[in-house]
Amino acid sequence: MKRFNKVVSAAVASAMVLAMAACGGNATDGSQAASSAANSNAAASSEATGNTGADQTTGTSAGTFVIGGIGPLTGGAAIYGNAAMNGAQIAVDEINAAGGINGAQIKFLKEDDQHDPEKSVNAYNSLKDQGMQILMGTVTSTPCVAVADKAFADGMFVLTPSASSTDVIVNDNVFQVCFTDPNQGAKSAEYISDKKLATKIGIIYDSSDVYSSGIKDTFVKQAPEKGLAIVAEEAFTADSKTDFSTQLQKCQSAGAELVFMPFYYTEASIVLTQANNMGYAPIFFGVDGMDGILSAENFDTKLAEGLYMLTPFAADAKDAATVKFVDAYQKNYGETPIQFAADAYDAIYIIKAAIEQANVTPDQSIKEIGDALTSTITTIKYDGITGSDMTWAASGEVSKAPMAIIIKDGAYASVE
Amino acid sequence: MNFLIYLINGIGLGSVYAIIALGYTMVYGIAKMLNFAHGDVIMIGCYTVFLTMTRYGMNPYISVALSVVVCTLLGITIEKIAYKPLRRATSLAVLITAIGVSYFLQNAALLLFGANTKSFSNVVNVPGITLADGALKISGTTIVTVVVCIVIMLILTWFIKNTKAGQAMLAVSEDKDAAQLMGVNVNGTISLTFAIGSGLAAIAGVLFCSAYPTLTPYTGSMPGIKAFTAAVFGGIGSIPGAFIGGILLGIIEILGRAYISSQLSDAIVFAVLIVVLLVKPTGILGKKIHEKV
Numbered sequence: 001m002k003r004f005n006k007v008v009s010a011a012v013a014s015a016m017v018l019a020m021a022a023c024g025g026n027a028t029d030g031s032q033a034a035s036s037a038a039n040s041n042a043a044a045s046s047e048a049t050g051n052t053g054a055d056q057t058t059g060t061s062a063g064t065f066v067i068g069g070i071g072p073l074t075g076g077a078a079i080y081g082n083a084a085m086n087g088a089q090i091a092v093d094e095i096n097a098a099g100g101i102n103g104a105q106i107k108f109l110k111e112d113d114q115h116d117p118e119k120s121v122n123a124y125n126s127l128k129d130q131g132m133q134i135l136m137g138t139v140t141s142t143p144c145v146a147v148a149d150k151a152f153a154d155g156m157f158v159l160t161p162s163a164s165s166t167d168v169i170v171n172d173n174v175f176q177v178c179f180t181d182p183n184q185g186a187k188s189a190e191y192i193s194d195k196k197l198a199t200k201i202g203i204i205y206d207s208s209d210v211y212s213s214g215i216k217d218t219f220v221k222q223a224p225e226k227g228l229a230i231v232a233e234e235a236f237t238a239d240s241k242t243d244f245s246t247q248l249q250k251c252q253s254a255g256a257e258l259v260f261m262p263f264y265y266t267e268a269s270i271v272l273t274q275a276n277n278m279g280y281a282p283i284f285f286g287v288d289g290m291d292g293i294l295s296a297e298n299f300d301t302k303l304a305e306g307l308y309m310l311t312p313f314a315a316d317a318k319d320a321a322t323v324k325f326v327d328a329y330q331k332n333y334g335e336t337p338i339q340f341a342a343d344a345y346d347a348i349y350i351i352k353a354a355i356e357q358a359n360v361t362p363d364q365s366i367k368e369i370g371d372a373l374t375s376t377i378t379t380i381k382y383d384g385i386t387g388s389d390m391t392w393a394a395s396g397e398v399s400k401a402p403m404a405i406i407i408k409d410g411a412y413a414s415v416e
Numbered sequence: 417m418n419f420l421i422y423l424i425n426g427i428g429l430g431s432v433y434a435i436i437a438l439g440y441t442m443v444y445g446i447a448k449m450l451n452f453a454h455g456d457v458i459m460i461g462c463y464t465v466f467l468t469m470t471r472y473g474m475n476p477y478i479s480v481a482l483s484v485v486v487c488t489l490l491g492i493t494i495e496k497i498a499y500k501p502l503r504r505a506t507s508l509a510v511l512i513t514a515i516g517v518s519y520f521l522q523n524a525a526l527l528l529f530g531a532n533t534k535s536f537s538n539v540v541n542v543p544g545i546t547l548a549d550g551a552l553k554i555s556g557t558t559i560v561t562v563v564v565c566i567v568i569m570l571i572l573t574w575f576i577k578n579t580k581a582g583q584a585m586l587a588v589s590e591d592k593d594a595a596q597l598m599g600v601n602v603n604g605t606i607s608l609t610f611a612i613g614s615g616l617a618a619i620a621g622v623l624f625c626s627a628y629p630t631l632t633p634y635t636g637s638m639p640g641i642k643a644f645t646a647a648v649f650g651g652i653g654s655i656p657g658a659f660i661g662g663i664l665l666g667i668i669e670i671l672g673r674a675y676i677s678s679q680l681s682d683a684i685v686f687a688v689l690i691v692v693l694l695v696k697p698t699g700i701l702g703k704k705i706h707e708k709v
């Protein structure tokens with residue numbers, strides 16, 4: 001018996017040594033366990049929301065670029081993440097069907113971050129474990145800031161379709177397809193003044209959100225130069241976004257002819273309802289977060305009649321590229337694509353253009369690909385469905401012309 | 417004039433908090449537990465009304481009644497499955513379980529109904545009142561919410577004072593073991609409390625979503641926390657206290673936003689709460705309870 005005990009304890013001791021060695025090996029990538037847990041969660045939730053294009057297997061085979069996509073596929077901002085992933089998937093399918101990038105196919109993997117920075121970093125780690133070489137993401141700003149730092153440490157090339165905060169592009173390796181927040185604010189002020197929509201402006205914004213307050217700040221700075229008077233500047237926060245009666249009342253009392261709303265459509269639909277209830281009918285003007293308001297189930301589209309929004313994409317545009325994309329999107333997903341889908345569609349094609357220009361191959365390391373694409377993207381000029389003659393500064397900011405759309409007869413329509 | 421408008425908006429918002437707080441305070445008063453899942457039961461109630469009305473075209477009144485039934489059953493089920501096995505456990509264990517139930521309901525709703533925002537149509541078809549040549553408007557929803565809230569408060573007070581089941585609730589809230597010895601069915605009484613509290617949640621949900629018409633799986637969580645604050649403010653366990661606390665919370669929030677800072681409205685609400693609790697630790701109408709050690 002005693003002898004047996006000795007054998008057992010020796011076995012246990014050696015097992016412990018092995019286990020510790022294994023721990024040491026894993027410690028170089030400390031969050032592996034956490035990220036694979038997050039991975040299975042995300043896989044479960046993307047199944048639940050019925051997403052397509054989930055043919056996800058692990059590992060990189062020769063001759064395949066693995067592009068990762070991160071965005072909110074569930075949660076309050078899910079409409080943006082799902083639209084972006086759908087748009088990207090269409091681009092990937094088109095490119096693969098047409099022979100890939102320099103003959104290499106693309107594998108597109110997506111992960112859910114629920115618009116949460118922590119979950120986004122988990123999603124990033126999980127995608128990296130699955131062999132991601134280039135990141136198309138993340139879709140929303142706050143998580144993107146968190147992921148951008150991780151990606152910078154890895155030297156990975158990041159192209160975000162729609163994270164518009166300037167905080168996103170502080171690192172050299174991150175580029176945007178969408179306008180930055182300051183740009184949106186400045187362009188909105190310019191547009192309102194050029195089209196003589198109004199001179200007395202009321203602003204309602206989400207002071208707890210970097211996207212909303214960023215746009216508001218530049219709008220406020222730009223407005224006096226454009227001859228616009230800001231008569232009311234009212235905030236709300238993530239914790240008090242149900243009642244807007246006070247903010248609207250103050251705008252009305254101050255005589256605002258136009259209410260600028262740089263926030264997302266979920267809150268905007270309440271603002272429009274409450275303004276309607278109190279009989280206040282100024283011009284409402286939103287930015288790209290307003291996109292999607294007509295897709296909210298059971299939303300009374302009459303409330304949004306005449307709502308302007310500054311967004312680079314209009315689904316009713318008649319150019320061949322837009323028509324082709326909108327048709328493919330409607331065929332695959334049964335709805336009209338919003339701007340986020342178009343941004344992501346462009347993002348994949350921009351990555352393709354940069355890869356072709358830089359002449360990188362899938363067998364290079366993440367950092368080699370990242371460095372090559374980072375220096376190449378500033379030299380390319382791209383014509384997409386969210387803007388023509390798009391060029392990039394080394395800062396990561398895109399340069400393209402803005403466009404406004406208006407809601408007319410319950411549908412998005414170009415202003416001109 | 418603006419002050420009056422703000423005041424009315426404050427009462428409108430406060431009455432919604434009050435009606436949610438009634439459910440909180442009742443469950444706390446009798447079962448001595450904070451049911452953090454209350455806000456999410458409200459959300460389920462809203463989805464029931466939304467789906468029956470928009471997908472199946474039901475009459476609003478029938479769908480509200482149906483939602484009360486669904487929430488009542490849900491409340492009883494939650495109590496039986498999640499809270500009853502913990503009757504003898506520490507109150508912290510029950511609290512954590514309640515938070516777990518809250519997350520469970522949110523994620524279940526996410527799975528069942530999807531994450532996309534739904535736009536709730538107003539169920540209350542009561543015309544508003546216009547005063548002072550159209551400068552002052554009181555919406556039908558606000559009037560109905562305040563009236564419903566007062567009616568529920570009166571019925572609950574009457575029910576607890578004058579019926580056998582109500583007396584049993586009082587007895588259970590005073591001393592569970594003694595009540596059991598006196599022949600009160602403690603488990604049945606607590607189930608009944610949950611049933612009533614959850615039924616109220618359905619009505620609160622319908623009124624909340626009629627006033628603020630967006631519906632997501634997270635709709636219930638923030639008003640739930642505000643209503644909990646209102647219940648503490650008014651004195652948790654006290655039914656009239658929940659009403660007063662809710663209305664005051666709404667008015668303070670709106671006036672703070674209007675006259676001090678729209679950014680700091682929540683901070684102002686909680687600052688007032690802290691002052692009230694420093695002066696009167698049991699809340700405005702709270703009774704001092706002697707804890708037996």
